[in-house]
Amino acid sequence: MKNPPPIWLMVTLLMFPQVVETIYSPSLPHISQAFWVSFETASQTLSVYFIAFAIGVVVWGRLCDTLGRKKAMIYGLITYGIGAFIALLAGNFETLLLARIISAFGAAVGSIVTQTMLRDSFEGPELGKVFSVMGMGISISPVLGLMLGGAIAQNLGHLGVFSFLLSLSLVLLLLGQCCLSETRPQHLTPVPLLPLAKQMICNGQVMRSATLAALFNLMLFSYYALAPFIFADLNMSSIAFGYSGIALGLGSLIGSLINKRLLSRGWQAVTLINLASILALCGGVGVYLLQSSLAFLLPMVCVVQAFGIAIPNILSQALVDYKQVAGSAGALFGLAYYLMLGAGLALAGVLQNLGLVLLLAAGLTTLLCLLNLKNVTPVLSTKGV
Template sequence: MNVENLLVLAVALLMFPQLAQTLYSPALGDIGQAFAVGPERAGQTLSVYFLAFALGVVVWGRLCDRLGRRPVMLAGLAICACASALALNVSTFNGLLLAQAVAAFGAAVGSVVTQTVLRDRFEGAELAQVFSVMGIALAASPAIGLFSGATLVQHFGYRGMLAGLLLLALVLWGWCLWALPETRPASVSSASLGETFGLMLRDMQVWRSVGLVAAFNIALFSYYSVGQRGLSTVEFGYSGVLLALGSGMGAWLNKLLLKRGLRSEQLVLTAAGIAVLGSLLVLALQDSWLFVWPMLLVVLAFGMAIPNVLGAALVAYPDRLGTAAAVFGLLYYLVIGGGLALVAWAQELGWSLLVCGLAALWLAAPRVLRS
């Protein structure tokens, strides 16, 4: 498989988890009505998604070192498809949560295994450029997810969203069966998951990267969890298009500045500052629909920061990329899931964004000061 075709498939696989996450957002209101639960409990579906996703990251990341990238990818997508089909037939909210958790567990394969495949094929500056390209493509994911989810919910209710997720998982499974190559190196470290976990827990660089990934993701998904205030379902879906432009602009700007010689650490710090500014403006305008405009700054910061953080996170673990990616993903998805649970409980977008922005600024500053 040539590089161009691999990158196209990688884009689709990396977009899949984000699409699955954002497809749910416009359906939260309909889910609440269908199962007679309040917005706080309906909003917990996103936190459940991330917590189950974190478990999936560990399992699939470890298995792709043991069994290979291709068979693990096919297994994860198959589980996601089966769970989505099951969710279409549940009659209780707890049943929906369980089916969603299993689907999220399967969907995690699209994140951890795809990143591992890219790290198998690329390294150094080339890997940073690849993640920048991925970042530009991923910027479209929230827009596609929100718009598609809103359209499906408007015409078919939350079950339309579940059917869309099922179809997407089946299409990706067929594509991978036909085209995904096996990229696992001939020599992979025999280090255990426990050994790698202990090593990474003592690595402050890993924790700093975990905190940065979590802070920017919680800020982004806080909007999808509690940002519908004052907007109709259709307006909320269209707002995702606007925010995707901001995220894409951030990823494009990041790629441009990297080519001009700026260091990744500088770009992450700049992005954190932009996120703080955007969160302050959202906080000031959150009683008006105008808060959507400064939210553009928050998602622009996400687009700038995430490719740099991911590109540098596991450079110290080239002999165990799948296992290291499993541990790394587990840590940051647990933090994201916990953070989104707090956001759903608080129902405060502006303050949630500000806390995330300040945390990112605090975590990014030492990276620049050390260099």
């Protein structure tokens, strides 16, 4: 690749969707009070966010192939900024929901465009190593997001959070315009989405990977959706919830480092995902038993460690057979798992029980792995790792 994108900027942009969501999470109790809505209603903004995010993944992924990677990124960041500005001016909960939808739609570029640019620029073992670095960046996102969000929400309320998000989008817009180069292959011909979607739906490996990605993300983001209210019930502040990001971030970072180490020793992706599923299930049991006290954070660390191990393997290998249509295939893959994630978060909002959500999600990942072993078919190809 003649002009590979700066890795530091790729890490920053891939972290962007998770950081802006975790910054928002500590403000949920403040939003509940400011707009006179229940905890359940306030937490539903997360499920709405990810459904809109899924739609954004498809649109920006498609624009990756038609307009180019850089233009898609810039337009997406502008869209996010518009949503953050509307949220800042929202006078009722309905307007806030609209703002969240626009923000989510724009934030999707940080996921789909960044991954597409990486797949353009790297392949084989090098791509796996790059995604392991991305995984470490994602692992510290909760630390940055929850600590910043907790401090801002405690001192400035939800309006301070929205002001920060607007400022962040402007900074990233400037960096993207100045530092990003175009990575789209010169002779790329966009393919029709419908035939490609049918082909991917019939690909068991792709759909299994999408389901696993959704379930591991559900375990992480259900914490952001439900834990603020657990802390509120324990009479703890938004800042205290923000500090919990340190434990989670360290856990995810340790998981990413373990993943990188085991990959270098020749472990296969399927084995690592099986390991992560078992670890997540153990952590889910612990959270379910301890969520009436702050001790639930200890098993929650096991859950985020599992996330740090599993996600890099899923993302780096899920679309190895679709490199020539990376933008469109990535868009459809993202649509599938973000729609599943949005539905899972909607269910989590109804259940309002973090431990139960984790048990269900981890149980399903473990079941998928067991069925995969029974069929003697790898969840993910390890070719090129």
